[in-house]
Amino acid sequence: MDVLLITGMSGSGKSVALHALEDSGYFCIDNLPPELLIPLVKLELEQDKVRQLGIAIDMRSADSLDMLPEQLAVLREMGLTVKTLFLDAASDVLLRRFSETRRKHPLSGRDYLPSDVGLAETIELEREMLAELREHAHVIDTGLLRAAQLQSYVKTLIGKRTQQMTLVFESFAFKRGVPIDADYVFDVRMLPNPHYESHLRPLTGRDEPIKQYLLQFDEVQLMQQQISDFLSHWIPHIERDHRSYVTVAIGCTGGQHRSVYLVEQLVQAFSGRYPTLKRHRELDAG
Numbered sequence: 001m002d003v004l005l006i007t008g009m010s011g012s013g014k015s016v017a018l019h020a021l022e023d024s025g026y027f028c029i030d031n032l033p034p035e036l037l038i039p040l041v042k043l044e045l046e047q048d049k050v051r052q053l054g055i056a057i058d059m060r061s062a063d064s065l066d067m068l069p070e071q072l073a074v075l076r077e078m079g080l081t082v083k084t085l086f087l088d089a090a091s092d093v094l095l096r097r098f099s100e101t102r103r104k105h106p107l108s109g110r111d112y113l114p115s116d117v118g119l120a121e122t123i124e125l126e127r128e129m130l131a132e133l134r135e136h137a138h139v140i141d142t143g144l145l146r147a148a149q150l151q152s153y154v155k156t157l158i159g160k161r162t163q164q165m166t167l168v169f170e171s172f173a174f175k176r177g178v179p180i181d182a183d184y185v186f187d188v189r190m191l192p193n194p195h196y197e198s199h200l201r202p203l204t205g206r207d208e209p210i211k212q213y214l215l216q217f218d219e220v221q222l223m224q225q226q227i228s229d230f231l232s233h234w235i236p237h238i239e240r241d242h243r244s245y246v247t248v249a250i251g252c253t254g255g256q257h258r259s260v261y262l263v264e265q266l267v268q269a270f271s272g273r274y275p276t277l278k279r280h281r282e283l284d285a286g
Helices: 016-025 034-047 059-077 089-100 120-131 131-135 148-159 208-215 219-238 258-270
Strands: 002-008 025-031 053-058 081-088 138-141 166-173 183-188 246-254 276-280
Touching: 002 016, 002 059, 016 025, 016 053, 016 081, 016 148, 034 053, 034 059, 059 081, 059 131, 081 131, 081 183, 089 120, 120 131, 138 148, 138 246, 148 276, 166 258, 183 219, 208 219, 208 258, 219 246, 219 258, 246 258, 258 276
Parallel strands: 002 053, 002 081, 025 053, 081 138, 166 246, 166 276, 183 246
Antiparallel strands: none
8 A cells, every 4th residue: 555645734735746646546534633543544444445645644634743753653553655745835925825825824723822922933833843744755846836736736746656766856946935845955046047048048948059069068967976986875875764755956047948958967977777757846836
């Protein structure tokens, strides 16, 4: 049985992700109390009907969240494939989403919160309470994703059904902020910029003229080689830490040319050794 846990910040899109799992054939349960996780999995194993189980657990079960890491370890000791997706977004994005929907935060009204505490402070408290879960999960930054994009991304992730760690390469624009789901961030803004060539400006790093332009420069090839060497050295160490996914973010000014080109090249270089996925944050946003 594959067990996929979806957790994360309130307002980050967990219900959307759960729907993506259902569409992909997972048997899904929302808002499962952590203390029922192991009994549920054992029941499903006995009945032998469910091969893919998706479970959403979040701050609605705040009082028992601290038992979740140990329970996930028990499931792995049982020989199950267990992966965790943690959905996140910048605090200002979450604050805006709650304001737009006029929903109460799940921590509102808890005995340990002062009655006059504001929404911003509640969000930061939630972030602290979920820090340990986030540390051991694959993080998805939903701040700039539409619902359809998030569903597509989740389906792509779970499509890589493998025991081997998956590498996720993501291009982005620094002007729109660093992705909060990145495990490693490489800044390539010092490389020659095709933006300043008028005939290249409308193109992207996936187009052949951009590739040929960047191939002219030794520093571009050196940057690619050094990133590749770094990852080749450290990925085996990361795998031994039982990580399911590692996200490598490559950033340039606009997220259109240099970072896209390098992501495409790195995916090509590593796809023969590891399951790989790619995202172009600015291009995908349309």
